[in-house]
Amino acid sequence: MRIASRSSNNRRRGVAAMEFAVCLPVLVTLVxxxxxACDMLFLKHAVTTAAYEGTLAAAKSNATTESVCNAARQVLTAMNVHEATVSTLPLGVDVANVPPGEMLTVVVNAPVGPNLFGPVIFVPSTQAETRGVTIR
Structure with missing residues (x-):
């Protein structure tokens, strides 16, 4: 009987090792x-919040392109987003010169690579971009 129980224990250990070998890559991939995914959601939220703050600054009567971009950059700096760009549309037109009633767009771009933890493996895009629109 002793031989049968040893064989049974060895089989159980073998099955456990096999289950571990199959499940470990799946668990590591999920983690x-x-x-x-959480880093990408945080980056998208940061870019969206920066565009929102830029459009709020653009809606003020004394707004300039510099004040709009600075408002967006303050949010990006506070949320530790690197290498982001902020621009306004129409390009080349100062926000102060946009006539009342015209649409103004604040565009915030941030590259995904420098803003994620570790190598980019599971994220399909290379840029996080958001556009905020306001009427002057």
Whole structure:
């Protein structure tokens, strides 16, 4: 009987090792994929909030392109977003010169690579972009 119980224990250990070998890559992929998904959601939220703050600054009567871009950059700096760009549309037109009733767009772009933890594996896009629109 002793030989049968040893064989049974060895089989159980073998099955456990096999289950571990099959499940470990799936669990690691889920963990790191969720990290990158959370980082991407945070980056998208930061870019959206920056565009929103830029449009709020653009809606003021004494707004300039510099004040709009600075308002958006303050949010990006506070949320630790690197290498982001802020611009206004129409390009080349100062916000102060946009006539009342015209549409103004604040565009915020941030590259995904420098703003995510670890290598970019699970994220399909390379840029996070948001546009905020306001009427002057």
């Amino acid at each position: 790191f994929g969720s990290f990158q």
